[in-house]
Amino acid sequence: MRRYSLIAIFLHWTIAALLAFQISVGWALEDLGAGGFSLYQLHKSVGISILVLTLIRLAVRFWKPRPVRIESGWQGALASAVHGGLYLFMLGAPLTGWALVSTARVKVPTLLFGIIPIPHLPLPADAHQWAEGGHGLLAWLGIALFLLHVAGAIRHHMMLRDGLIWRMMPARSPMLLVALPGLMLVGLLLGKAILPEPVAEVARPQPAAPATQDEIAPPSPTNISVANAVETAVAPDDAPAQAEEAIPPPPGWTVQPGGRVGFSVDNSGETISGGFSRWTAKIVMDPDRPDSADIRVEIDLASATVGDAYQDGMLAGEEFFDTAAHPRAIFTAKGAERTGRNSYRAVGTLSMKGASRPQSIRFTLSGTGDSRKVAGSASIARLPFGVGNGESSGGLAPRVAVTFQFNARAQ
Numbered sequence: 302m303r304r305y306s307l308i309a310i311f312l313h314w315t316i317a318a319l320l321a322f323q324i325s326v327g328w329a330l331e332d333l334g335a336g337g338f339s340l341y342q343l344h345k346s347v348g349i350s351i352l353v354l355t356l357i358r359l360a361v362r363f364w365k366p367r368p369v370r371i372e373s374g375w376q377g378a379l380a381s382a383v384h385g386g387l388y389l390f391m392l393g394a395p396l397t398g399w400a401l402v403s404t405a406r407v408k409v410p411t412l413l414f415g416i417i418p419i420p421h422l423p424l425p426a427d428a429h430q431w432a433e434g435g436h437g438l439l440a441w442l443g444i445a446l447f448l449l450h451v452a453g454a455i456r457h458h459m460m461l462r463d464g465l466i467w468r469m470m471p472a473r474s475p476m477l478l479v480a481l482p483g484l485m486l487v488g489l490l491l492g493k494a495i496l497p498e499p500v501a502e503v504a505r506p507q508p509a510a511p512a513t514q515d516e517i518a519p520p521s522p523t524n525i526s527v528a529n530a531v532e533t534a535v536a537p538d539d540a541p542a543q544a545e546e547a548i549p550p551p552p553g554w555t556v557q558p559g560g561r562v563g564f565s566v567d568n569s570g571e572t573i574s575g576g577f578s579r580w581t582a583k584i585v586m587d588p589d590r591p592d593s594a595d596i597r598v599e600i601d602l603a604s605a606t607v608g609d610a611y612q613d614g615m616l617a618g619e620e621f622f623d624t625a626a627h628p629r630a631i632f633t634a635k636g637a638e639r640t641g642r643n644s645y646r647a648v649g650t651l652s653m654k655g656a657s658r659p660q661s662i663r664f665t666l667s668g669t670g671d672s673r674k675v676a677g678s679a680s681i682a683r684l685p686f687g688v689g690n691g692e693s694s695g696g697l698a699p700r701v702a703v704t705f706q707f708n709a710r711a712q
């Protein structure tokens with residue numbers, strides 16, 4: 302019986318194994334903490350490779366003759382439809398993934414295996430939710446089609462016994478019959494094996510302590526409104542002690558792995574975006590009594606990356622973060638104020654590169670019960686911290702947008 306060309310067979314099994322790897326890693330991405338960044342890069346790199354291999358495979362399909370169809374009738378039509386669907390999945394999964402990172406609010410550059418920069422697709426920002434929804438959905442669609450496909454292969458092999466499976470094998474060998482489909486299992490397990498240990502920081506529940514004066518920087522002409530907000534935010538802490546006793550202490554929240562802290566800044570008309578892969582947050586807060594908030598976020602500045610090894614090296618240097626002398630940025634805030642139904646503002650102190658300044662952050666909480674999705678942002682004036690104080694920072698805008706999102710679980 303004629304078989305597919307060796308190159309078609311090679312691509313069939315390679316792509317199958319890579320897809321299994323992608324799904325196994327993809328599902329874990331959201332729950333990753335520190336170390337997640339490199340896995341995102343790997344997921345994106347392997348995904349783009351699948352796109353390229355699929356395009357080659359489609360070219361091969363027209364270039365090399367394929368064995369003739371064995372089945373006609375509805376079974377033949379179903380097999381062709383499933384094959385067509387699988388090709389759409391092989392193209393659609395990477396394209397939606399690419400679209401979702403291209404339209405994300407924080408644009409993290411994609412470097413194919415850390416080397417080749419992949420540009421972002423020119424898509425409108427509101428395409429993001431479609432791309433994100435489509436990406437997750439396509440994985441399930443692909444799994445459903447795969448199950449139909451394998452059911453068909455098993456039917457041919459076990460029931461019809463027409464030897465169809467050998468058309469997708471380089472030789473008639475029982476070992477290959479196990480080894481090639483087994484590659485998918487290897488992909489799946491490899492995806493699980495390389496997941497980093499979840500690094501969740503446990504915040505201890507503690508009653509909200511009143512903010513002390515030293516934690517609030519003295520008002521300067523430029524931050525009077527900030528200082529006012531601090532006072533509003535901490536005022537309820539002066540409430541009588543009885544009230545404190547009647548209300549249970551605010552819960553502490555454990556940040557779930559998978560959160561993201563990103564930054565972006567304009568550089569002569571172009572946006573430089575990146576993220577921090579290592580950070581921890583200790584949060585105590587009752588969402589209904591935001592004044593109870595006690596927040597401490599620590600960011601390992603050496604984990605800053607814009608996806609380019611050279612620029613990352615510059616970020617760590619004296620002109621920017623000077624991580625050798627000041628490895629961490631620390632934000633602390635006691636008390637927050639409600640600015641909308643689910644939105645809050647906390648004014649605290651940001652300490653970085655030897656300087657401490659008042660800093661406000663805004664965030665929204667969604668979800669109920671023991672779990673909350675936290676998303677927020679801050680606009681940071683970089684000059685008071687001496688970040689970007691050299692020759693290469695001439696075109697850099699004075700304010701850097703920082704965004705964060707993570708899931709938190711009440712302890």
Ligand code: HEM
Pocket residue numbers: 320323324326327328329330331341344345346347348349351352391394395396397398399400401402411433436437438440
């Ligand atoms: C080629 C096949 C691919 C497959 C089978 C795949 C599969 C998946 C799966 C199953 C998830 C989890 C979705 C969820 O939890 O809802 C995921 C997440 C993700 N994928 Fe892919 N992916 C592929 C390619 C790509 C590519 C090429 C990129 C980017 C260039 C990408 C970027 C992402 C991102 C950023 C997430 C996290 C989404 C989020 O946080 O909501 N993927 N992927």
Ligand code: HEM
Pocket residue numbers: 313316317320362367368370371384385387388390391443447450451454465466467468469482485
């Ligand atoms: C255990 C796993 C798998 C087995 C046993 C298997 C088996 C086969 C066999 C025997 C054929 C040839 C059908 C024929 O000659 O008419 C085939 C074709 C095909 N397979 Fe798979 N397959 C597997 C996994 C996958 C996966 C994961 C995908 C992609 C997501 C895939 C996509 C395809 C496509 C698109 C074709 C049609 C090739 C063409 O005619 O262009 N297969 N597969």
